[in-house]
Amino acid sequence: MSPNQPSWSTEAWYVACTPDEIDGKPLGRTICAERMVFFRGNDGQAAAVEDFCPHRGAPLSLGFVRDGTLVCGYHGLEVGCDGRARSMPGQMVRNFPPIRAFAVIERYGFIWVWPGDRATADPTALRHQPWAEDPACAYGGGMFHIACDYRLMIDNLMDLTHETYVHASSIGQKEIDEASVATTTTEDEVITKRAMHGIQAPPFYRMVMRGLGLDEDMAVDRWQICRFSLPSSVMIDVGVAPAGHGGIDADPATKIASTVVDFITPETDGSHWYFWGMARYYAVDDPAMTDSIRAGQHKIFSEDLEMLQRQQDNLARYPERRLLKLNIDAGGVRSRMMIDRAISAERRRAASSVETAA
Structure with missing residues (x-):
């Protein structure tokens, strides 16, 4: 394997965390060299986006979850499960380019993430346990x-x-x-x-x-x-x-x-x-x-x-x-x-x- 190429597949499901780790709070975790933040949306479903606030690049994992959205702990920018900016006190942010969102499945007592392209994520590829x-x-x-x-x-x-x-x-x-x-x-x-x-x-x-x-x-x-x-x-x-x-x-x-x-x-x-x-x-x-x-x-x-x-x-x-x-x-x-x-x-x-x- 070339030293400049990753030694893992990205088109696969990996265990990211256990449900208790995102109980009412965001969790920052690097998986396959991708910095991600995991949290629960308004519907209770687990979600993951880049751990990067599109405003000033602060880690979103240092913020908190409010009504199913991530609130940046630096300036209060809110980001949804789809990676799109929702709001920010006193600012117009809805035209911000979205950050990357990752495919997530909660099953078998774990939260799984697909580090590759979300569009290629195949739920049937998750191995039965x-x-x-x-x-x-x-x-x-x-x-x-x-x-x-x-x-x-x-x-x-x-x-x-x-x-x-x-x-x-x-x-x-x-x-x-x-x-x-x-x-x-x-x-x-x-x-x-x-x-x-x-x-x-x-x-x-x-x-x-x-x-x-x-x-x-x-x-x-x-x-x-x-x-x-x-x-x-x-x-x-x-x-x-x-x-x-x-x-x-x-x-x-x-x-x-x-x-x-x-x-x-x-x-x-x-x-x-x-x-x-x-x-x-x-x-x-x-x-x-x-x-x-x-x-x-x-x-x-x-x-x-x-x-x-x-x-x-x-x-x-x-x-x-x-x-x-x-x-x-x-x-x-x-x-x-x-x-x-x-x-x-x-x-x-x-x-x-x-x-x-x-």
């Missing part, structure tokens, strides 16, 4: 701002070998290193699979087993299935079941099964927003379990932060160094190839449109 609509599933999560290329996080999630070392006190164990990894690619997913049989559960699962009144010392079968999909999400099916009962195919009443939810949204070439969580299929009516798992996940993902940010620093310092690839890297490598193909296709479409217009 079945866990978010399943009454037999409970979800809890959070968000981190991480100072590294979003693709490093995808690499991290598609190769869980690092758990043995980075997460030794929570979900890591030596059996992860010893288990073989199978990587496959479909039309719209890259999938890595790992299974471990007849092992002791790691600390995180032992905590869950205690909470469910199970014997934390019993032998278990453990599985990890990582699924990357465009533009930048990774869903990881994980769990344990009593050894010899079928692993991931065990009776739901006997297994601890979850989907680790990872939405990775590029901010700049060297930073991203990481929306993480766990959708679980056990003890779904237990809010204390949700809080406990969220706290455990927060600790686990916090352990990744220093490693990824220091990795980014090293790569920026030594851009000429060639990174080595092993079989465990196949998931991340193929995910990057899928991203590169999507970006190339997007550029071809843009070039074709320019030629047609000419």
